[in-house]
Amino acid sequence: MKFIFMIVSAIFVNNIILAKYLGNCPFLGVSQKRDSAIGMALAVVFVLTMSSIVTWIFQKAFLEPLNLVHLQTVVFILVIAGFVQLTEFYVRKNLKNLYQALGIFLPLITTNCAVLGVAILCIRSSYNFIETAIFAFSSSVGYGLAITLFSGIRERYEICHIPRIFKGTAIAMVSVGLMALAFLGFKGMA
């Protein structure tokens, strides 16, 4: 039951983009087309979940026993960058179809602050291994949901007549704000 609350909370109530303000740059950058949004969503689900697990293991196995917690930021970003690179090599070599779908999105993920953000959040909330895995997976599903929905909205307003000064990022921010307002309605569910 606790895990169900955790999943609902991470996907809807505390969505990492719409309530926790993480990962906005790629969110605005690749939500122009629905296909690329779905590609990005899949890549984030995979990388975010795996890298949160890997950084959690690093924290418990090396940083805490060796008393090096102050180096957390440096170690985590290196682990994430290395992990993204390894994933890219593996996917390119062995999973041709997946590589064509994810392709250019994989290297971009290193600078997605949602990845480092969720890894640090898991440590700061002192989650255990299972909780980290579930929280990271459901957070990334929340990210995927938000970016896919937003790309749909964006495809619609691109063809609408909008005031000249609101063209570009301004209207995108206002639409995200309205979407966040809609997601606020989930408050109280978990």
Place this chain on the structure above:
Amino acid sequence: MRVISEFTKGFWKDIPPFRLVLGLCPTLAVTSAAKNGLGMGLATAFVLVCSNVIISFLRKIIPSEVRIASYIVLIASFVVIVELVTQAYFYTLYEQLGIFIPLIVVNCIILGRAEAFASKNSVIYSFADGLGIGLGFTISLTVLASIREILGSGTFFGMSVFGKSYLPFSFLVIAPGAFICLGVLLAVMNVFKK
């Protein structure tokens, strides 16, 4: 004279995050109070100046194949300095900024300036560029945070502005208000575009 133009472009021509639409996460997350916006801006500016100077200094030594990884490690070391200093001397700020202090590492403004400017220009220009863009970011964050704090909680740097009778427009303090407020400010900046 180029030093001055590299410095001043951060205040209007390339002011982040309005003209240079980068680094949106801290812009939205920490600007619910003016004090947090100012603190976050100064922390980012410090990291940006240091990383620009050191990357520009090492630009002929770092091999181009591993440059992004090297930049991230250099930036991360300065972020650790900021993290430890705020934790030691500004603990309330450290608590309020939360995970957004370590997240300065993945702020795209810093990596963006390293890649686009510091890796191609000499140390003095990179210093001017880092300082200008950093202070421009601080100004933007403080302005956005002031608007949200004054209207959203009726205070400015913690001091009451409108007195007790003011009913705060608390929508601006939560997440949807942050997005819409930034969107409106971007639109206001677009008025001055041409």
